[in-house]
Amino acid sequence: MKDMNMDIAPEKKSYIDLNVVQKKMSARILLNKIVNYLFLLSTLFGLIVLVILLYRVVADSIGWLNIDFLTNKLSTSPDRAGIVGAIIGTVWLMIIVGPVTMVLGIGTAIYLEEYAKKGRFHSFIQTNITNLAGVPSIVFGLLGLTIFVRVFGFGSSIIAGGLTMSLLVLPIVVVSAQEAIRSVPQFLREASYGMGATKWQTIKNVVLPSALPGVLTGMILALSRAIGETAPLVVIGIPALLIPIPGSLFDSFTVLPMQIYYWTIDSVLVDEYAHLAAATILVLLTVLFVMNSVAIIIRNKFQKRY
Structure with missing residues (x-):
């Protein structure tokens, strides 16, 4: 009976470690998605500001640039x-x-x-x-x-x-x-x-x-x-x-x-x-x-x- 308990313990420990690894991987994937979205929003913000600036400049120069x-x-x-x-x-x-x-x-x-x-x-x-x-x-x-x-x-x-x-x-x-x-x-x-x-x-x-x-x-x-x-x-x-x-x-x-x-x-x-x-x-x-x-x-x- 003692030998059987010793054989089961390592399997339980391996199962627990796998869950921990999966949780860490999920957290990293989530963090990666959040960072990607932040970078995307930063890029879109810069592009939107640039488009607004160009639109205002072009609109104000119509009829004057000749x-x-x-x-x-x-x-x-x-x-x-x-x-x-x-x-x-x-x-x-x-x-x-x-x-x-x-x-x-x-x-x-x-x-x-x-x-x-x-x-x-x-x-x-x-x-x-x-x-x-x-x-x-x-x-x-x-x-x-x-x-x-x-x-x-x-x-x-x-x-x-x-x-x-x-x-x-x-x-x-x-x-x-x-x-x-x-x-x-x-x-x-x-x-x-x-x-x-x-x-x-x-x-x-x-x-x-x-x-x-x-x-x-x-x-x-x-x-x-x-x-x-x-x-x-x-x-x-x-x-x-x-x-x-x-x-x-x-x-x-x-x-x-x-x-x-x-x-x-x-x-x-x-x-x-x-x-x-x-x-x-x-x-x-x-x-x-x-x-x-x-x-x-x-x-x-x-x-x-x-």
């Missing part, structure tokens, strides 16, 4: 106001931000990843670059006001605004370029060295082409942020008044975000300015969409090659 609006200059009369000056000013700004950011950002990333020795100095630079990516944009506006506007005497010109915005987006380019260079397999470098290539030849012909999709993605994201920022330009005194269309880097200018900002403020007094701001927002969103689309196409093309 060829005359894109080709006319700024005017005190809402019916005759246009954004050709803001569009040209934005293009001029990107002419400064693009090359400056690309050269300094990619050059810094190459130095930190390929040439700089790992140590305290490297860690110090890396930490500061990472921290700069999170600094509020208005701080860069104060820096640009001090250095480019007052010290160098550029005033509220295109070159002052372009250099200020370059400082703003430079950490983004550096970090993204570093990640892209770091993702290049080491055996590609070793194969290049084995064929007698120098370090710079390896970087130029092997590393950079392989890292180009990630570098381009970071550049486009940086330019997209620069083209939509307002706070630094407000700080350095970029106007949105009836100024002439800029023709050189040292002329006064305005950009699309600045025009949106001032028309939004003026809409409190004149309702028509709200429609002008909505039409300008739609133009800016279209520009950003085109930029990101081009980035995706270029990135996919190079990803197929390498």
Whole structure:
């Protein structure tokens, strides 16, 4: 009888453990469903807000966004106001931000990843670059006001605004370029060295082409942020008044975000300015969409090659 009790006990214990496991599995499945629903609701909430925003912008811009609006200059009369000056000013700004950011950002990333020795100095630079990516944009506006506007005497010109915005987006380019260079397999470098290539030849012909999709993605994201920022330009005194269309880097200018900002403020007094701001927002969103689309196409093309 004692032996029979000893044989039954393990079976009872095994039955109890199975129930516990089933309860834990049911709890995990329930938790997984709850989390999935929460994530789905979060995604739907963001999409709904985006759809409402786009609907309001499109609805308010109907009847105002036309060829005359894109080709006319700024005017005190809402019916005759246009954004050709803001569009040209934005293009001029990107002419400064693009090359400056690309050269300094990619050059810094190459130095930190390929040439700089790992140590305290490297860690110090890396930490500061990472921290700069999170600094509020208005701080860069104060820096640009001090250095480019007052010290160098550029005033509220295109070159002052372009250099200020370059400082703003430079950490983004550096970090993204570093990640892209770091993702290049080491055996590609070793194969290049084995064929007698120098370090710079390896970087130029092997590393950079392989890292180009990630570098381009970071550049486009940086330019997209620069083209939509307002706070630094407000700080350095970029106007949105009836100024002439800029023709050189040292002329006064305005950009699309600045025009949106001032028309939004003026809409409190004149309702028509709200429609002008909505039409300008739609133009800016279209520009950003085109930029990101081009980035995706270029990135996919190079990803197929390498």
